[in-house]
Amino acid sequence: MRNLPQTVIQESLVEPQVIEAFARDAQAIVGADQISVNPADLLANSRDYWPVNNIWMIEGALPALPQLVAWPGSADEVSALLRLADKLKIPVTPYGEGSGALGGAIPLKGGISLDLKRMNRLLEIDEESLLATVESGLNGALYEESLNRAGYTGGHIPQSLSCSSVGGWLACRAAGQFSTRYGKIEDIAVSLQAVLPDGTIFSGRSVPRAATGPRLDHLFIGSEGIFGVITSATLRIWPLPEKRHLASYTFADLKGALECVRLIMRSGARPAVVRLYDAQETGNHFPELGDQRCVLILLIEGAEKIVAAEAEVIKELALAAGAIDSGPDHVEHWLEKRFNISVASMLFQKGAVLDTIEVSTNWHNAHNTYLAMQNALLAVEGTILASGHYSHVYPDGAGLYMTTVGFPGANKLKFYKEIWQAAMEACLAQGTAISHHHGIGLHRGLWMREEHGSGMEVLEKVKKALDPEGIMNPGKLGLGEVGLWQK
Ligand SMILES: Cc1cc2nc3c(=O)[nH]c(=O)nc-3n(C[C@H](O)[C@H](O)[C@H](O)COP(=O)(O)OP(=O)(O)OC[C@H]3O[C@@H](n4cnc5c(N)ncnc54)[C@H](O)[C@@H]3O)c2cc1C
Incomplete structure (x- = not known):
């Protein structure tokens, strides 16, 4: 651990001789060049995109460090490594691309960071059944580009496409920008292969459906x-769309716009992209529209005649709701800018603390949750912005994505905890789910008991049954002892 910055929330470390024993046997499994205790590798796998990491990094510290990084090349190698770690009781934290937003990949108890990047092959495209089988370490953008070259899309385009892995999508229950048509990752995944800590390799069946008990995948x-x-996983794919139609409408207020989106979903139309911004975000992202109206961005794609019909139905509903048709250019603008998060880096460098908090609402509380979270966030001293948009919609509700920025001065961590406490309390009071797609990781685990109630006991029992030694990613999803990171 020499030459590395101090760690802030390292719960514990494994005895060095135990790591050395693991390294000796692991070399025989993956090869000497596929394990490392090099400080640069430990540093690379010590963190993810959780904003608190940035606060610490700017101060020259790290959250926690693994003691060894291993890069297995196959499920059999993963199985052998896990069996070995289980026998030696060494914590293992899987690592995809480290784009997680809640600290999930931080190795709180040291041990091994199991990095999946070498398992990056697109194994098969089944053009008849529209399925792709892919190893979990494949980078998202490379996966989508490979499919595009073959004439298909995977339908899963998160903003983190180029810095996340297929395994990370599955592990975090991710949602892509085109999710209203293609579904979230749980709709796209047909089956998966996973290795348990005792080395058992579970392989699901790639059939469209099976009434063969609970779906273990x-x-x-x-x-x-x-x-x-x-x-690895087998995922649904789609032929590249024949036609893409872009449309946008502006509304006098958010509540009226939300009601229009609800009616669009009720009509049966399924645009790929549906994004409704509050007035503040409309002004920030589309300055030409000003900050007095709320813009709804729509991208409809698929077979030409179906697209035309959907566009017509949506237009009728929007105009009936009093919206102004503002044409396709704003959607073009969104398509160009949608992966750009440079403002966040710039704000961090200027001393701001910012984060995004996405939650899942039914229609009856979709607007109230927005108001409650916004009020709660703005009430925290130091907050200068609390705005939001709805970006994944369903017949029964929507995902609400709040962005908050503050300049708290010296005590950034205190401010960070306060904004999250305020937002989570507001969300739970509305009966809204505390995450729509970023997942739980380390930080949101603090509210898992309030979210699930007795469901946490079920989760604990499943965890105990599958991982009796508790080696897999300890301290995450609100499970296990975490002493150093608290509310
Ligand atoms: C700029 C930005 C934009 C984002 N946009 C979106 C978005 O649009 N939609 C969305 O859903 N999320 C988004 N995220 C969050 C993040 O990208 C997703 O959660 C992503 O799925 C994480 O993938 P990863 O490979 O980076 O996982 P990592 O960060 O490496 O890991 C995340 C968690 O999954 C576990 N894990 C990783 N791989 C495996 C595996 N093979 N087996 C078991 N466990 C594993 C890790 O241990 C960790 O707990 C965004 C993040 C950023 C930084």
Whole structure:
């Protein structure tokens, strides 16, 4: 650990001789060049995109460090490594691309960071059944580009496309920007392969549906590495769309616009992209529209005749709701800018603390949750912005994505905890789910008991059954002892 910055929330470390024993046997499994205790590798796998990491990094500190990084090349190698770690009781934290937003990949108890990047092959495209089988470490953008070259899309385009992995999508229960048509990752995944801590390799069946008991693949979707390691998956794919139609409408107020979106979903139309911004975000992202109206961005794609019909239905509903048709240019603008997060880096450098908090609402509380979260965030001293948009919609509700920025001065961590406490309390009071797609990781685990109630006991029992030694990603999803990071 020499030459590395101090760690702030390292719960514990494994005895060095135990790590050395693991390293000796692991070399025989993956090869000497596929494990490392080099400080640069430990540093690279010590953190993810959780904003608190940035606060610490700017101060020259790290959250926690792994003691060894291993890069397995196959499910069999993952199995052998996990068996070995289980025997030696060494914590294992799976690592995809480290784009998680809540600290899920931080190795709180040291041990091994199991990095999936070498498992990056697109194994098969089944053009007849529209399925792709892919190893879990494949980078999202490379996956989508490979499909595009073959004439298909995977339908899953998160903003983090180029810095996240297929396994990370599954582990975090991710949602892409085109989710209203193609579904979230749990809709796209047909089956997956995962390795349990005792080395058992579970392989789901790639059939469209099976009434053969609970769907075990789904146990791993959203499990964030606490049950085992996802090694591959079979995902639905779609032919590249014949036609793409872009449309935008502005509304006098957010509540009226939301009601229009609800009616669009009720009509049966399924645009790929539906994004409704509050007036503040409309002004920030589309300055030409000003900050007095709320813009709804729509991207409809698929077979030409279906697209035309959907566009017509949506237009009728929007105009009937009093919206102004503002044409396709704002959607073009969104398409160009949608992966650009440079403002966040710039604000961090200027001393701001910012984060995004996404939650899941039914229609009856979609607007109230927005108001409650906005009021709660603005009430925290130091907050200068609390704005939002709805970016994944369903017949029964919507995902609400709040962005908050503050300049708290010296005590950034205190401010960070206060904004989250305020937002989570407001959200829970509305009966809204505390995450729509970023997942739980370390930080949101603090509210998991309030979210799930007795459901946490079920989660604990499943965890105990699959991982009796508790080696898999300890301290995440609100499970296990975490002493150093509290509310
Ligand atoms: C700029 C930005 C934009 C984002 N946009 C979106 C978005 O649009 N939609 C969205 O859903 N999310 C988004 N996210 C969040 C993040 O990208 C997703 O959660 C992503 O799915 C994480 O993938 P990863 O490979 O980077 O996982 P990591 O950060 O490496 O890991 C995340 C968690 O999953 C576990 N894990 C990783 N791989 C495996 C595996 N193979 N088996 C078991 N466990 C594993 C890790 O242990 C960790 O707990 C965004 C993040 C950023 C920084």
